[in-house]
Amino acid sequence: MFWKGFLRIFPFKRKAKQSSEPEAGNSRTENAPRQEESPLGTALPAIEHEKASPGTSFPGGTAELEADLAVNIAKIQLAYGKSSDLVMRELKTATTPSVKLAVIFIDGLVSDRTVAENIIAPLLKPSEEIVSEKVPPITFFETAEKSLLQAGEVSVTSSLEEVFDELSSGKTVVLIGEENRALLAGTQGWKERGVEEPATEAVVRGPRDSFDENLRNNTALLRLRLKSPRLHIEGFQIGVLTKTKVALAYLQGVASDKLLAEVKQRLERIKVDGILESGYLEEFIEDEPLSPFPQLLRTERPDRVTACLLEGKVAIFTDGTPFVLLVPAFLPEFLTTPEDYYERFFIGSFVRFIRYAAFAISLVLPSLYVAIVTFHQEMLPTPLILSIASQREGVPFPTFVEALLLELVFEILREAGLRLPRIIGQAISIVGVIIVGQAAVEAGLFSQFMLIVVSLTAIASFATPVFSLAITLRLLRFALLFLASALGVFGILIGVYIILLHLVSLRSFGFPYLKPLGPVIASDLKDTFVRIPLWAMRTRPRLIVPPRDTIRQVESLKPEPPIDTGKRITDKRGDEET
Amino acid sequence: MFQEKIASRQLFNIFFIMRTTIVISILPVLTVAQARQDAWLVAIITFFTSAVFVYLIGRLALNFPDKNIVQYSRELLGNWPGGLLSLLFLGLFLLMGATDLRIYGEVLRTIFLPETPLVVILGSMVIVAIMVVYAGLEPLGRMTDLIFPVFTLAVLFTLFFPIVETDFGNLLPVLYGGWRPVLFASLTPTAIAVQYANLAILVPSVVEPRETLRAALNSLLWASIILVLAAVIVIAVLGADEGAHAFFPVFKMVRAVRISEFLERFEFFPTFAWGLGLFITLAVNLYSLSKGLSQLCSFKDHRPFLLPLAVILGTLALQGYNDSLEIRNFFQPQIIAPALFFVFLFPVIVLWIAYFLKRRKNSVALPEDERRG
Structure with missing residues (x-):
């Protein structure tokens, strides 16, 4: 079994025949000529047609x-x-x-x-x-x-x-x-982009390769990192017209059978005309489609996929996109980067702390400012509130409107800068800085404090390593802003409470999304708020890995100086020198 | 029927948060008013008296580890009398939920949101409680996992910041008025311990039912330690006179503290802790209420009862008291103690008697069963 998977990196054909429905073939060929006339129109009727008359x-x-x-x-x-x-x-x-x-x-x-x-x-x-x-x-x-x-x-x-x-x-x-x-x-031989640096997940220390649009290259990058034949890569084909290749990678024995069966079942359920990006798959297979939180981790880094497979997860590769989906995903993982493990654990833990702080800031800071300035001025020290009040003197809006406007301006700037070529993007940021930053304050539209708050929030939201979570925070921030403007800090409390409630009810492929915080799993806290040294991480994360394969390293890997030689030699040398 | 399960750790969280919330909000004032500078003694005595309550209800529930009070009171007393008796218990949840709700509403109104109508404050809290209970007991348990550390930290901050302003001379003389006012004052916190009545509903949902009693007693112990600390620090900072007059002494104490130019008026902490705790308290009471009622009406799910019960709860909180003075009066030992003792102790004692009678009857019939039990 193992050598087969090893020799043929990608056994698509076999799997495609098994997994795609037998009746799917006929009408695909049947509808192919018609597709020319109206490519959009035939797509879905084609699927229905299949079911109606499988033998056509x-x-x-x-x-x-x-x-x-x-x-x-x-x-x-x-x-x-x-x-x-x-x-x-x-x-x-x-x-x-x-x-x-x-x-x-x-x-x-x-x-x-x-x-x-x-x-x-x-x-x-x-x-x-x-x-x-x-x-x-x-x-x-x-x-x-x-x-x-x-x-x-x-x-x-x-x-x-x-x-x-x-x-x-x-x-x-x-x-x-x-x-x-x-x-x-x-005889395949089309033009490819080649392996480049990851565009969205750069690291200072760590491998610089990233996935590209070709699925085979991507699985090869994974296979190069994880050489054990226990790495299984199963192929699927999804999308009646695009026939997108999708691959399921997992470590046999480490990924639980239950999880695998669940992922396969969810993938096989999908019957659409086309899958263009892993985002399409994500929307079809996530647990709670109406949740603002991302329930699948996506990455374009092969090392991250490898690390996750070692923890018993399943990776879903999609042809045509560098983004690989990892399931199940837990919220704390969205605040980690591979580099946490490449640098030494002190700094790894410290940046975790910074990220959690940034997470909190980007969620509540504007609403907290609005709540305090509108309702609870007494909560701030007197000199501070006086200086805020003197700055706000000329501002014509209530704090809430001011915050909302400035947040909107910021979102517009961000959206405008994102899609532009890099050179024009710089121009936009200069315009943003000069007009919004200086002129708006001088004109008395916004107060400087609000400007500080909004820019701090923006910077904090960029500190969230996974972009899909940053998007969520952007949306929730507006909701909290409204609550804060109505009920002050109490409103924020309600908002945060509802968010927490939603998070604890959320599941990713059946696993509690907030693991290991709710429910508390003490042994998994080693890699949540802090990142303990690698030699102390003896076990794989609980819950997803079947109990037979939870140990990941031998005991007592903690490095120590050599027991009898080390100290004596230096002492002797010291003696000789003096 | 699918039974949602929580861990005994989560049960501990629930009761610790419930007990500490009410303790930190209102207890110091009541005990200080009666016992003056000996309020901390009250807190210690209360632990033992409350433990009796917890033991009574918890041990009773353990005799029927997979049934809640509605089910076993019917089994012990027959269908109608048992149902009526458990209805008395359910009334307790309603009363406590409404009172807690109103207290927090008063705190918010007097301290943070003086312009906001009370109905908006109470309504938003009830809505959150509905959402929690609607999500179910498991999310509620996980919520307590999340909230517990934050809550505890906030409470400890509240109690330790004021240490710079303490004057422990305020605690003297000890037992100036003798034991009588101290014992009298401890009636109120003991009566409030009837919140452990929620055990009667929650025990069958705990993964390890045998652990529940220990978890409940542990939570009482730790909450009592917090109460002793709160009483000592409130008196040490404010003095017995001022402590007796303030309605929310913890808030008053926190406001009085000024560590430096930038470290003052941090009543954010107690409000925050209290808010977090109150949502849990409300949700647990609402859950017990709806769960019990659904069982009484032979419904499979408690959710259909949620909305009407929440409306009743909110209305009761809004109309039950005219102002904070009335709440304070309700908490006077001579009022709250007889009322709650009756509502709590009467059914519990009746059930215990019924249980012993039934056990005797059974032991005559099946002696080997008795030995095993």
Whole structure:
């Protein structure tokens, strides 16, 4: 079992056949020509249609290849319509008797050189031995498969549906004479972005590679880091039209069977026209779709995925996006970065503390300011409240309106700066600083204190390492602002209480979202507010890992100076020197 | 039927928070008013008297570890008498919930939100309590896990900041008025210990029922320690005279403290702690109430009862007292003690007697069962 997974990094084909519904194939081919007319319109009716009549056949006959080259070519051409990127070359071999062939591939997805040199050339001019053997047409197929095609991966199929799938993923299809089978040669070679630095999760110390848009590259990056054959990567195909490859990676034995079954069941449930990003999957498989909190951790760092797999999680790779989903996710993990473990544990713990503080600030600071200035001026020391009051003298709005306006301005600035090219983005930030920062205060629109509060909040919200949680905080901040303006600190208390209540009721793939804080799991607190030294982290996190595999290292790994040599030698040296 | 479970640790949290909330809010004033500078003695005595209460109700519940009071009172007394008796108990939850609610409403109104109508304050608290109970007992238990450390820290801050202003001479002379006022004053906190009546509903939901009594007694012990501290510090900071007159002495004490230019008026801490604790208190009372009532009416789920009960609770809190003076009067030993003792002790004692009678009857019939039990 293990070596199979090890040798074939990606056993898609097999899995795809097993997991996708049998009836899904027919109408896909059936609807392919229609798709040209209205790509959006047919997508969903296609799915419904499948269920209504699973046995519907392909318009030009069955969904199987037939023993007629011309018919097969016609079928493929009909399915792809007038697509200009479909290349079809009809050839004749140089053998006697000559065999009719068709080489079909999609331009841009294949490497032209491979197709020309390793597929077409050997087929047209088979080597001397084969010619001399005078291969009859019947066995030319086998010869081509065994000795002619010079590709790393060659497979045989008679299903038209599989032909379409593989064509669209960059393989070259070879149809030979009167065969009702097709040869599929792996000639993939499209332009890729290559492994770059992670754009959203940079570290000072740590690996600099990140996932890219190609699923195979991504799983390879993982396999390079986690060499045990216990790393299993299972393939799925989701999306009736996009046929997006999705892979499930887990450490066999460390990830619990219950979790795996749950993830698979949720993934197999999805029947849509297309999956374009892991965010699509996220919305289909999360536990509580109406919660503002992200219930899946996403990352583009291979080291983070590796670490999470070691803790018994399951990673969901999606083709076409560098973002990998990790389940189950717990809220405290959204405040961690891989670097916490790469730097020494003092600083690792300290930055944790900073992040929790930033988390609290970005959630409640503006509303706390509004509540105190509006309702509870007595809570501030007298000199401070006097200086706030003197600054607010010229401001025409109530504090709440002031806070709301400034927050909105900030959100607009952020949104504007985010999408612009980097050079113009700088211009925006200068405009923002000068206009909002200085002019607005001088014009008496906003008070300086409010400016400080809002910018502090903004900075704090950037300190949240996972962007999806920062988005949540942005939304909740506005809700708290309204509560604070109505009921003061009491309103904030109510708001925070409701948020906490929501958090403790939330589950990620059946596991309590606030673990290890609610319910309290004492042994997991080692990696929550503080990050204890690695040599003291003997066990994997509780709950998700089955009990048989919770120990992750041997005992007494704490390093110590050598027992009898160390001290004596330095003493002697010291003696000699003096 | 699916039974939600909480850990005994969470039970400890619940009762510690409930008890400390009420203790820190109102108790010092009542005990100080009666016992003056010996209020801390009251706190110590209260621990023992309350422990008797907790033992009575907790031990009774342990005889029926998978049933709540509605179920076992029917089993012991028959359908109708048992139902009526448990209704008396449910009334207790309603009364305590409403009173706690009103007290916190008064605190907020007098200290933080003088312009806000009381109905808005009470209403928003009731809404939060509904949300908690609607989510169920398990989220409630996890909430206490989260709140417990924050709550404890806030309470300790409240009690330790004022230490700079203490004058322990205020505690002298000890037992100036003799034991009588001290014992008399301890009636009120003992009566308030009937909040442990919630055990009667919660025990079947605890994962380890045998642990519940220990958890409850532990929570009482720690809450009593906090109460002793609070009483000592309030008297030491304010003095017996001023402490007797303030309605919320802890707040008054905190306001009186000024450590430095920037460390003053930190009544944020007690309000915060109190608010957190009050939501738990309210939610637990509301849960017990709705759970008991749903059992009484043979409903599977307690949630349908939530909304009407919450409305009743809110109305009772709003209309039950005209002002904080009336609450204070209600807490006078001569009023609260007979009332709550009757509502709490009468059913409990009746149930104990019924239990012993039944056990005797059973032991005559099945002697081997008795030995095992």
